[in-house]
Amino acid sequence: MERLPRGRHGLSPEFVAQNQRDRLLAALAEILYERGYEETTVAMVGKRAGVSKSDFYKRYESKDACFLAAYDDVVERIRETVRVACAGKGEWAARALDALEALLVFIVDDPARARLVLVEGLRAGKGVYDRYQEALQSFVPYLRDSAPAPAGGPRPPEATDEAVVGGIASLLARRMLAGEIEPVGEFLPEIGEFTLTPYLGAAEARRIISER
């Protein structure tokens, strides 16, 4: 992210503050990705962002506060990505696959931000866990409220929707923890079939995936 010109530039204080916040969040995601939560320091983040230590503390009270802000920011980006994909026209299954694809593209394009949410979120302590759970829970309605029931069968049991979301998050987090980002880009048929099967039956799920 571009640094602002030094000295007198006529930019409003609000603009400068927002720009610094954006730069700090991006820098935090990068440093976390490289070093993990424990080793990341305010000094490293400030240096990477080109923001002085005193300005860092004007924007965020602590490393934790900056982390939570970054967390919320990334979750919002992912939610928006999925929301846009799901808002498209067409059958539920096609939209679900669009959303999963958008999620995978997000991860491959920006592994640092993705890891922040999927891996560090579970590790950084109590305040973050609630956000992680809430973020996962926010994807459940896409399944619970919009997915059809299998042809001629009842809706899958209640726990299924959450288990599908949790299963995908777990798979992605494990690959990110292992540093295997590239293969994640190829996961659409895998997690697509996993997601569609409880609602459409295995045969129909496979047919839709193979025709895509």
Added chain:
Amino acid sequence: MPPRAQSASARAKQFGGPGRHELPREFVAIHKRRRIMDAIAELTAEQGYEATKIGDIVRHAGVARKTLYDNFEGKEEVFLAAFDASVEEVMGRVEKACAGFDGEWEGRIEAGLGAFLAYVAEEPARARMCMVEAMSATPAATRRYDDAVQGFVELTGRSVPPSDQLPETIEETLVGGVAWIVHQKIRRHEADTAMELLAELAEFMLAPYRGVAEAEQGRVHA
């Protein structure tokens, strides 16, 4: 690996040589180790890993601080040892339950899942230590947790009918999904009723494999 040759002193102890009291002392030592590991499970379940101090552990276990340091390097090692012991125990129970269903994969998965949930209900503190605290305790604990998940992924893969029709990652997503549901139940302090999840989670795990089995049956009949 061949069994290690018994040392002379060990033999002497065994046959009541000069170390007549060694056997009970060894028993006491193992017992104390166990108490220390139980203590960290109970304390981290109550107050979290970070807040749990060595002083709390020794007080709770009723052992001297020196005893803890004779057995472990520090808090992290106690935690990892307790984690390993619990995972070994639950894994053993699940494998045993699965083994009772030779050639019948649906029963096997359900029995394995049942044994897992029964452990969670019986040992809520250890379940919390393994499935909640371990994720965030330390980087080494996160890796240990991931290894344990991998163990269950592989066990699931061995327990279901072989098929090249399902996604390669199917067991990872299924195990991850089950873990997430159980994790949340433990977080809500409802571990004691974990068995209530059995029917739904069994259905969730079996559905993809049933789909393949039915498709294959259909092909045979056609």
